[in-house]
Amino acid sequence: MLSFLLVALAAAAVTAVASAALLRLSRRFRLAPEVRERDVHRTPTPRLGGIAMFVGIIVGCLFATTQDDFSTLFALSTQVWAILGACTLIAAVGVLDDLFDLDWMIKLAGQLAASGLLAWQGIQIVSLPFGDTQIVASATMNFALTVFLMTLVMNAVNFIDGLDGLVAGFAIISNSAFFLYTQLLTDRSGETPAVTLAGLIAAIVVGVCVGFLPFNWHRAKMFMGDTGALLVGLLMATSTVSVTGQLNPAVLDQKLVLASYIPIILPVAVLALPLADFSLAVLRRLRAGQSPFAADRKHLHHRLLDMGHSQVQAVSIFYLWTAVISLACLLVFTMRSFALPFAVLFAGTALCLVVTLVPASRLRAGLARRGLLPLRAGKTPADERTSE
Known part of the structure; x- marks a missing residue:
């Protein structure tokens, strides 16, 4: 538990320092974009906070390599490095979008590529629980389902990023709950790489968002932009898949039928609001004959x-x-x-x-x-x- 806390604190401290530096640079070089019609704020505000969050994620992962509790995770798996690679890709696409408003198809291609990288490196749904058994689909189906779900979660989180502090606070609450869940899993079923990885990701997300929230609380000095929101969504999806698709929930507690579905229920539950908002937005836009990624104020x-x-x-x-x-x-x-x-x-x-x-x-x-x-x-x- 102490190692997770230290990683979260390191990520928070670095994110806060990086946010302060980026805010100063943004003001000096006037990098705040013009206010759009759909925006709630009325003063041009820098939206490059996601860069600071990306720096916090990188430092958090690197700091974790110094902790003995994660030595096995880093020694036996390349998944952490795949996560950093996917985050780098998403950060690059997000920064370009925050600066130049990329076409939605380019953004979607970047998201699919990042999700595909993680699935290729083994972070994917390999089975789903059904009572006391597990359903195992084909490798192609598992790969496609993983990429779809990760991309869905990224966009769902990005869609709710419209008010000061909304995504940062939501991520702190939901990832804190998910982190506690991973610790309960470890206590009941023993330590496994999948659960340790999920707990580490959740701790880093909490730390990064804690470090950024003071700059993003109303009235926000800086926004996380698509860069930050997509990074939060990517990491939440990654931790979810790491547990949901690779752990056999039937061994957790045979006396609680519903508990065997918690690996699916909890991630969906904590993402209920962004997923609902995303679904309603897509349906609304398709009915209006618009792109599902067209921005609106609804x-x-x-x-x-x-x-x-x-x-x-x-x-x-x-x-x-x-x-x-x-x-x-x-x-x-x-x-x-x-x-x-x-x-x-x-x-x-x-x-x-x-x-x-x-x-x-x-x-x-x-x-x-x-x-x-x-x-x-x-x-x-x-x-x-x-x-x-």
Whole structure:
């Protein structure tokens, strides 16, 4: 546990120093792009923070090579170096996009290439659990499924990067939960390279995002851009595949049927919001005859702003949903009964719905008082205010 903490701290410190240096350079050379129509911010803001995060990832991995707990991982596998290679490719594509707005097909090609590199080096789904057995598909099918899922997660995380601190905070919460899960796996099933690698990646992501968040919190001095969001998505997908596709969950706890599916449930759960946002965005754009990667201002975080939430409130709601889902899934794995996990999920969902929907009713009442929204039949503005 101490080695993971030291790696996270090293990644955080380097990311913070690199962010400060990049912010100074961006201001000196005026590298902040013009504000776009779909942007929430109104002041040109540098979006090269992903470079600092990339530096933090590299240093975190290199620092891990000095820790005895990871010696076997580095000695017996080339997967860590493949991860660094994939991150380098994504960082290059992301920086070019942040500076010049690359065509979406070029970005997608870079994402597929990075995912393919990792799958080629053995970080891929080799089986899926089904009860007490595992389904093993063909090598080609496993490769294609891995590349698809990694690319999906990268874009899902990138799609929610629209508010100050949203992706960084989401990644800290979800990867902290996933890291705890890897430690529980190690305690129950013994240390394995796949789980150690997943825990190391999660620790590095947490460290990098902790180091960058002070520069990205509202009002943001710097954005992570596509570079940072795609890197976070790539690493989250990598840690997920490392556990989900290569570990036999049936050996974890024969008395808990649902627990055998936790390697699939937890990664999907912590990514529920970005995956939902991505799916809705793709469907919305395809129905409108647009490219699925065409930018718009109809993401979930934009809708929260339209409901009357401030930026900080909208981001906090995302944090709350992520924390509730992650905690409920971890409790399923640790508790002998499903009562507490489902109680936490039910109570947490109710709380999330309340904090999500209450400002919408207040906004509707305010618009009605100003005559900007039709009143409900038989209602006066005072009645509308009272009823809300």
